[in-house]
Amino acid sequence: MQFTSFHALISTMILLGYWLIIVATTLRIVFKRRPMTYVVAWMLVIYILPILGVILYFALGEAHLGQQRVKRAQKMRPTIANFINKISELQGIFTGNVSQVSKPIFQLCKHQTGLEGINGNHIELLSDTDAIFDRLIEDINQATSNIEMVFYIWNEGGRADDVEAALIQATKRGVVCRLMLDSAGSRHFIRTDASKRMREAGIIIVEALKVNLLRFMFRRLDLRQHRKVAIIDNYISYTGSMNIVDPRFFKQNKHVGEWVDVMVRMRGPVTTLMGAIYASDWELETGDYLALPKITDFAEPPEEKKHIMQLIASGPGYMENMIHQVLLTAIYSAQEQIIFTTPYLVPSDDILHAVCTAAQRGVEVIIIIPKKNDSLMVKWASRAFFSELLDGGVKLYQFNDNLLHTKSVLIDNQLSLVGTVNLDMRSLWLNFEITTVIDDAEFAKSLSLLLQQYLSQSEEVNVEEWKKRPFWQHVFERLFYFFAPLL
Template sequence: MQLYSFHTLVSTLIFLIYWLLIVATTLRIVFKRRPTTYVIAWMLIIYILPIVGIILYFAIGEAHLGQQRVKRAQQMRPTIAKFIQRLEDFPDIFTTKVSQVSKPIFQLCKHQTGLDGINGNHIELLSETDEIFDRLINDINQATSNIEMVFYIWNEGGRANEVENALIAATKRGVICRLMVDSAGSRHFIRTNASKRMRDAGIIIVEALKVNLLRFMFRRLDLRQHRKVAIIDNYISYTGSMNIVDPRFFKQNKHIGKWVDIMVRMNGPVTTLMGAIYASDWELETGKYLALPQITDFAEPPEDKKHIMQLIASGPGYTENMIHQVLLTAIYSAQEQIIFTTPYLVPSDDILHAVVTAAQRGVEVIIIVPKKNDSLMVKWASRAFFSELLDGGVKLYQFNDNLLHTKSVLIDNQLSLVGTVNLDMRSLWLNFEITTVIDDAEFANSLSILLQKYLSQSDPVNVSEWKKRPIWQHIIERLFYFFAPLL
């Protein structure tokens, strides 16, 4: 009888602890004030897979940066604030004379960062892989003081080896070279002879956000350093969708063709801000202070009305939801046309509704996605949004043959957003990302010509044909739609 009572007591305690865990986790999810679909998805996972669901949530459900990194981020804030104050000593760098469609975004940026539009920049759109490599390698060969890079993926082979050789040669000339690569995206490269050769030559290589199962209680495992940035001599900078990979050698076993990317090459005051973002990332990852770039090069009045820009950086430690806010503002500002390119289309409810609303108020909305995708889950989750977009009047196109990896938004042939941001939850809420906001009709025209080329290589998704797809596809789409807020 006593044994039975003891077992009953233990069972009751286990049951009570289990439900307390469920209730506590549920309240934690609700109080985070995330999108409704995100909350519902996690609650279903926790209730269907009780213990496993709770472990998964604390492993990948929140943007845990880790206590050490949080402390570093807090310590850096006064330094960044002083840097912004110093920038304000050079008022000619900034302007409020922006186009009508861009004005709401620049007002938002001013409120969030304290900076107006950055004036006097020279920007080039680079859309051919060889052209991108040629320009980057040439700039590395001309470097005299320092080179800073951060890339999600570095893959050995082809023209990536030429970048490696150029960096090694630069180091031999006395140029300081620093490279951050993401631990997950570049896991193969970190263990290759190429990485060893670069380290042996004196290149400082940092493995960002190391993947380690023992760390999952302290930092979210799938929080990634997704930026693609190169800075040369604090004067020239690059960003965009391309990693340091040669498409001829990268993921060819996936049978998705070659990756199609773009980069923007910039020089001017905006590179100073890019350098500050890199210095913040470096200190956040390594704990070592990296001197912020000097502003004296831009103390003279820059060329008037040449490529007005802003840089939007996101990730833990940065203004929360900033890129999401910028995208929403851009969509609601559009009056004539919006063209998106994204390899991964898993939008938030807010962006989905904004896009459909834009189409219904007469704006031509075009979204170009790849027909083939390297992520099976994302491919099917994306298709779950097609019906609502098509019914709302959005024009969907699927890019043929190769994987369209370009991440861009073009608004009214005037405002361009180009960077590392996908239209998915991971980019919008979690990863370290960066995007350029460019208010310039000349640059927009270059981007428009490229997007028309993409459209000529794409097939439109026909509404009536789409509705005739097999029932099994409906089922798979809805299944992966369930996981959409978690992708």
């Protein structure tokens, strides 16, 4: 009897302990004030998967940086605040004289960062892979002082090898080259002979957010450095959707075709802000201080009232939900037309409703996504949103043959957003991302021509045909929709 009583006591204590863990985790999820679909998804995970669900939540459910990075972020704040105060005092570089459709976004940016629109930039849209590599390599070859890069993926082969060669030659001229690569996205390259050659040549390579199962108690395991940025001599900068990969040599075994990307090449004051973001990322990752660039150092005089811009950076340690707020503001500001391109369509409830509302108030809303996708889960999760989007009056197009990887938004042929941000939960809430906000009709025209080219290579999703899809597809869509807030 004593053994039975002891066994019952232990069982009761274990059950009570488990119940307390579940209650504590549930309260933690609720108090984070995330979107309701996110909350419900995680609560189902911890209830359906005993113990394992709780472990998964603390490993993947919160965007915690780890104590060291949090301390570094806190240490950097006064420096960044001082930098912003200094540049905001400069005359002629910042302006509030923006277009009507862009005004709400620039007002939001000023409230959040203290900076108005950055005036007088020279920018160009590059959409051909070889042209992007040619311009980047040409700029690297002309560098005289420093080159800073951060990329999610670096993959050997083709034109990527040409970039490697150009960087090695730059170090031989005395140019300081710093390269930050995401640990997960570039895991194969970091351990290649090419990476070794670059290090031996003097290129500083940092593996960002190292993937290590032992670290999950101290930092979220799947937090990723998803930016794509290159800065040359603090004069020229690039950002956009393209990694340092030649699409002819990248993921050919996935049978999705070649990746289709864009990059924006920028000269002028905006590059200084890009340099400040890079310096913050570098110190956050390495703990080493990187001198902030001087805003008065330009490759050439800025153009008057030309290419008014802002840069929006996101990620732990940055302004929370900033990119999400910018997207919502842009959607609600549109009066005539919105065109999105995104490889991964898993929107938040707020963006889903904003897009459908825009379509219902007479705005033409077009979303272009790839027909083939390299992520099976994202493919089916995306399809779960099709019915609501189509019923809301949104036009969906599927890009044929290749994987459309461009991340862009065009509003009323005036306001452009181009960068690294996908319309999915990871980009909106978690990863280190960056996007350019460009208020310029000339640039918008270039982007519009490119988007029309994409549309000519796409098929519109027909509402009636979509409703006739097989029942098993409905099942798959609902199954993967359950994971949508976690993707």
